[in-house]
Amino acid sequence: MGRRDGGADEKGEPGTVVTPSAEFPPLDEQELGALRRIGEQWRAAGPSRPSGDLPIDPTLRRHPGEPAPGRFGRLAPIAMFQVGEPGELVATEPANVPGTRLGRELGRLRRALFGPPLRSTAVLYERMRKLVALPVLSSDLLSSVAYGPEAMLAVLVLAGSGALGLSLPLAAVLAVLMVAVGLSYRQTVVAYPHGAGSYVVATDNLGARPGLAAAAGLMVDYVLTVAVSVAAGVHAVTSAMPRLAEFAVPLGVLTIAVLLAGNLRGVRAAGNLFVWPTYAFVFALLAVLVVGYARAGARDFAPVAPPPVPVVEGVGLLLVLRAFASGAVSMTGIEAVSNAVPAFRPPEWRNARTTLGWMVGMLVLLFVGLTVLIHLNGLVPTPEATLLSQLARATFPAGPWYGIVQATTALILLLAANTAFAGFPRLLFFMARAGHAPRRFLHMGDRLAFSDGLVALALAAGVVFVAFRGYTESLIPLYAVGVFLAFTLSQAGMVVHWHRRRGRGWRRRAVVNAVGGTLSGLVLVTAAFSKFTEGAWVVVLAVPLLVLLSLAIHRHYRMLNRSLALHPSPDGPGPATAPAPLPGAAEPGAPGEAQELPQQVRHLVVVPVARLNRAALRALAYAVSLGQPTLAVHIAPEDPEADRFREQWRAWGDHVRLETIVSPYRAVIGPLAHYLEALHTTRPEVLLTVVVPEVVVRSRWHRPLHSRTEQRLRRALRPLPGVVVTNLPVHLDH
C-alpha cells in the first residue's frame, strides 16, 4: 500500500477525512466497466423502459388536490419532500420521524436528550490555533500526571517507605522516555501531514496484521483511558469529599453515561469548552509546584521522612520494572497530535510539531516536578486520598486553593475521558472503511456522531470500570500494555517508512524513531511481563483476539464483496464481443440465482392458501394479476379436510391450479418449505415467488392471537435459493 499523502489515496479513500458518504463507496473503474457491459446486455432484451409508463409520477408533482395527511403524522407525506434537481427529491426533517407511535415517542425523547438532527452539510472542519490546539489535544496527556506518579509510588511502597526514594531515578528515566517518544512523534507529524494514528502508520508500513495489532492496542487504550480517567476523577472528588467514597462506582457509571450522552449529542465547538479547564489544571499544578518548592526551599530541601509502611515484598528488579511500567502510563495521549494534524492552521505540520513540543515539555515538567515534590514531602499513597490531593493539602493547608486543584483535576480527567470518545469511533470508522470492523461503524447518526462507536466505547468502559470497582490501581497494569503496543508499532512503522523513502537525512530520522520504538517496546515487554498476573494478561489475550476478530470480519466482507461484485452475465445475450468474466469475479454461487438479466428470469408464483377468505383471495388476485404462471398450495392436516377444501376450490371456480398436500403430522411450515424446495430442485432455473398474505394487527397485544405463520415461513424459506417471498399485508378494519 502506498503512502497516503494526498487528500485521497489511489483507492479514493479520503485519508483521515470523515464523511457521511463513506457508507456508499463509489464504484472503481473495473466495476464501472462491468456495469456498462451489463447495461448492454440489458439493452439486448429490447426496450425495458417505455417512456412515461409509470402510473404514479415519482416526483410527486401531479397529485390531485391537496393531499391528506398521512398516518405517520400531521404533515401530508407528499409535503415531506422538496423537489431538487430533475430526478431528485430532498427529504425534510419530518420525513425521518418513525411511523409507529412508540417510535415517535422514542424519537421525541431522543430529540430532547440529544437535540434535533443535524444535516450532513453541518460536518465542521474547524482549524485550530496553537493556543487552542494545545489544551484540546493535551488534556489526555497532561491529565495522566494526576495518576501516573501515584501509580509508580503505589508499586514502590510495597517494599516499604524506604523504597519510595527510587521514584527519583525512575522519574529521570521516564523523562528520557518521554522526550524520546515525543521526538519520534514529531517526525510522524512531519511525515504524515494529513494525520495518521498508529493504526494508519503501522498498516501503511508494516502491513495489515501489525496495523490491526496497533488498532487493537489503541482500542484497549481508549477503553482504559475512559475507565482510568473516570476512576481517577472520581477519586479526586472522593479525596476532597470522603463521604462520597461509598458511591464511587455509581458515580463513575453516571459520569460515563453523561459523557456518552454528551457525545451522542455531538458537542459542537468542543475546542472552546476544552480550553480553560486544561489551562486551569496546568496553572493549578504549577502553583502547587511553585509554592511547594518555595516551602521545601525554606527547609533547605530536606526531605520529610515518610511514615513507616509495612513491607510486603523486597526491593527487586521486578518491583522496579513494575513501578516503571506503571509510571509510564503518564505518557498516554501523546499520539493525539499526530492524529489531528489537519485540524491545525497552516502550515499544519509545523504548528502541530510546535504544539507537540510544548506538550511534551509540559508533561516532563509536571511529571518530574510532582514526583520530586511528593518525595520531598514524604507522602505515601493511601486508599483514602490521592497523592495529588495530599500534596495540595500539604501545600495549601488553608484557603480555596486545595479545592481548586481538586476541581480542575477532576475536570481535566473528564476531558481526557472525553477525548477517547472522540478517538475511538474515528478509529472504528477507519477500520470499518478498510473492512476490518462492522460496517455499522461507518454510519453517522442523526447528530453527525458515530453513535454505534460511542455506545460501544461507553459499554466497554462501563463494564471494565464496574468489573474493577472503579479502582485506579487495578486498571493501570492493563493500561500500559495497550498504550505501548500502539507506540511501538507506530514507531517501528516510521522506521520502515524512512527506510523505504530514503529522503534527505533519512538515517537520522530512522534512528530517532528506532530509539523511540525500542524504548516503547522495552516498556511494552516490561509491562506485559512484570504485570502479567496483575491484569496485563487480559490485554495480552485481548489484543490477539481482537486482531483475529478483525481478520475474520475482513474475510467475511471480502467474500461478500466478491460475491456481490458486478460481472456481465455469462449466458446473457450480450454483444458479440462479450468479454470474459472478470478475473477474481466469483461465479454466482447458489443455483437458481443466476438470473441477472430480466430476459433470463422465468417465474412461477406460488400462493399458499390455508382458508378461502378475503386475505387468501387477495393474495390469489395479486398473484394472477402479475400475469405469471400461478400455483396455489393447500396444506391439510387430514385427508377429509383436503377433500373439503378442494370442494370449496371448485365452488370458487378453480381459477388457479391447486395442489393440496396432506401433512399427516399436522406441520405446515416444514412440508411447505420442502415442497417448494422440491419444485426448485425439479427446475432450478425457475424463480419461485411465494405470495403470503399477512394479517397486520394494529395492537401488539393482539399478536399472540395470530399464528404468525408468514414469519415462520419466511424464516424457513430464507435459506432456499431461488425462492422469493412476497408479503401481502392485509390490514384489519379497525
Add this chain to the structure above:
Amino acid sequence: MGRRDGGADEKGEPGTVVTPSAEFPPLDEQELGALRRIGEQWRAAGPSRPSGDLPIDPTLRRHPGEPAPGRFGRLAPIAMFQVGEPGELVATEPANVPGTRLGRELGRLRRALFGPPLRSTAVLYERMRKLVALPVLSSDLLSSVAYGPEAMLAVLVLAGSGALGLSLPLAAVLAVLMVAVGLSYRQTVVAYPHGAGSYVVATDNLGARPGLAAAAGLMVDYVLTVAVSVAAGVHAVTSAMPRLAEFAVPLGVLTIAVLLAGNLRGVRAAGNLFVWPTYAFVFALLAVLVVGYARAGARDFAPVAPPPVPVVEGVGLLLVLRAFASGAVSMTGIEAVSNAVPAFRPPEWRNARTTLGWMVGMLVLLFVGLTVLIHLNGLVPTPEATLLSQLARATFPAGPWYGIVQATTALILLLAANTAFAGFPRLLFFMARAGHAPRRFLHMGDRLAFSDGLVALALAAGVVFVAFRGYTESLIPLYAVGVFLAFTLSQAGMVVHWHRRRGRGWRRRAVVNAVGGTLSGLVLVTAAFSKFTEGAWVVVLAVPLLVLLSLAIHRHYRMLNRSLALHPSPDGPGPATAPAPLPGAAEPGAPGEAQELPQQVRHLVVVPVARLNRAALRALAYAVSLGQPTLAVHIAPEDPEADRFREQWRAWGDHVRLETIVSPYRAVIGPLAHYLEALHTTRPEVLLTVVVPEVVVRSRWHRPLHSRTEQRLRRALRPLPGVVVTNLPVHLDH
C-alpha cells in the same frame, strides 16, 4: 344456542370430539355462496388459467433423472412426497424436519424426549370398561382425601386441640354435600350423554358469560389441582423421608416438568397405567381403616386425647366456615365422569352413572372414615408429617405397610395432577374453537397432544407452586373457590336445562340439581368470603379477569372474521344481477386494499437501490421481468453522493426510471417509508410492490456485520396499506 345432543351441532362442531382439522373450519353456506359469486366475477376477467402453462409440474412427477438430495437432509426433497389422489400429495415424515442445522438438532432432541411424530389418523377413541374407568376417572377425586381432612383440621387446630372434635359434625355435613353434588352430576351424565363439562353446560344453558366464568373457574381449578397434588405428593414423600424436606420446591418443580414431558409425549394406553395405583391407594387406605378401627375397638372406641396446642384464635363461625370450605376441596375431581361419558362402553350414560355412584360412595367412605379415625387417634396436623402419614404410622408401627401407604398416596397424587394435564388443554381447545381463547390451542402437536395448552398449564402450575413454596395449606384457600364456582354454574345450568326441556319428571330433576347447585353455591360464597384474605382473593380477582380476557379475545376474532369474510367485490365486473354485499360483511377497511379481483390490480414495482452491485441488479432484473411499471429509488446521505450515483446509473444504461432522494439527516428507512406513503397517497388504487434484495448469511455470527436494512424496512412498511414487500434472497458464495 341449542343443546348439543348430536355428534355435531348445527354449526358442524363435533361436540366434545377433538380433531386435528379444527384449525380449518369449513365454510358455511353463506360463505360458499359468496365464494361462488366471487368466482363468477373472476371468470368475467377472461380465462385466468390457461391449461398446462406451469413451468414446473406441481405433482413433482416429471423430473429429469434422479433428483439430488436437498440441503435439508440426505433425502431428496422430491422423495418426501407421495402422490395421493389427483392434485394431492402426501408429505412423509422427513418433510417435517426443519431446514436449519439448529432446528434439526432440536428436532432430534425433541424426538428423543417425546418420541417420533404421530399421524393424524392415530387419534384414538378408546372405550373403557367400568372397572377401568373407575380408577382412571377417580384418581383426582379420591386423591383429595390425602389432603382434604388435613386441610380441615389445620383450620380447626387454630382454636386449640379442643376444637378438633368439630371435625366430626363437619365431616357429616360434607358427606351430605358430596352425595348431593354426586346426585346432581348423575343427572348431568344422563342429560349430556355425549359428555359435557361445566363450561359446556353453563354456556349452553346460561349463556356465554356464565360459561366463561365456569371455564375460568375450571382453569384455575386445573392449575391448582396440579400445584396442590404435587405439593401434597411431595409432602407424602418428605413425611416418610424427612431428609428430603429441604428439597421440596425443586422436587415439585421437577415433578411438574416430568408430567409435562410425559404429556407432551402423549401417554398412550393411559388407562392401564392408571388402574393399579388407584386401586392400590384405595386398598391401602381401607387397610388403614380396618386395622385402625379394630385397634380403636379394642379400647372401646375411646378417643385418644390430642396433645395440647397453643390457641391462636377462638372458636367462631368464621373458623368453622373456613374449616368447612377447606374440607370441601376433597370433592375436586367429581365432575370428571360427566366430561368423559363418550369414553364408556355402551350404554354409555348408564355405565357412567354407575361409575359415578361408586366413586362418590368410595369418597364418602374414605373421607368420613379417615376423619373419624384421626379423631379417635388424637392426631394433630404438624408441618413435619401429613396426618395420613401419622395415621399410617400409628396404625402400622412396624412392617412395610407404612411405606406402602405413603408410596401409593404419592403415586395417586401424581396421577391426579396428570388428569389436569388431560383436562386443561381440552378445555382450552373447546374455548379456542368458540373463539374465546387464542387459536394456537387448536393446534395438535406432532405427538397429537395440545402442546401449547400443556406448556401453559405447566408454567402456571409451576409459578403457583414456587410462589407458595410448595406448601399445601396455603394453596387450599385458592383451590376451593375455583372448584365450587364451576360446580355451581354447572348445576345452575342443569336447572335451566330441565326447565327448558320440561321432560318427564323434570321438576324432580331440577330440584336435585337445584339442591346440588345451592349447596355448591353456599360453599363457594363461604370459601370466597371466609378465606378471602388468606389467598382466595387471588382467584376472586383472577376469574373475572380471565372472563374479560376471553371476551376481548372473542371480540378480536369476531372482528378478524368479519374483516376476512368473503363478499363479492362491489365494483367488480360481476354478473348483471350482482348481489348486494352481504349484511354484516364489512367493507374492506384500508384504502388501497380493495383490489380483490385480478383485473382490478394496478401495479407499480419500486426497487430501493443502495449500491449498484449484483444484489441490486438482480432485484432490478426481477422487477423488470414481472413486466409491470418499475421505479428505482436511491437514498443518498449527501448531494455529491446522489450525483455520483446518477452517473453510475447512466453508465449502466438508465434502463429503469430512477428517483434519488437526498436524506440530509442520513436516515434511510424513514424517508423511504414516507416516500412510498407519498406515492400511495397520490394514487391509492395503485398497489406498490417493493422489491428488496436480502443478503442471506449462513452463519448467525455474521449477522451483526450486516445492517439488516431489509428487515427494518419491512417493519416500517408493514403498517402502510397497499404496499407489498417482496424479499429477494441473495445467497453468498460459501
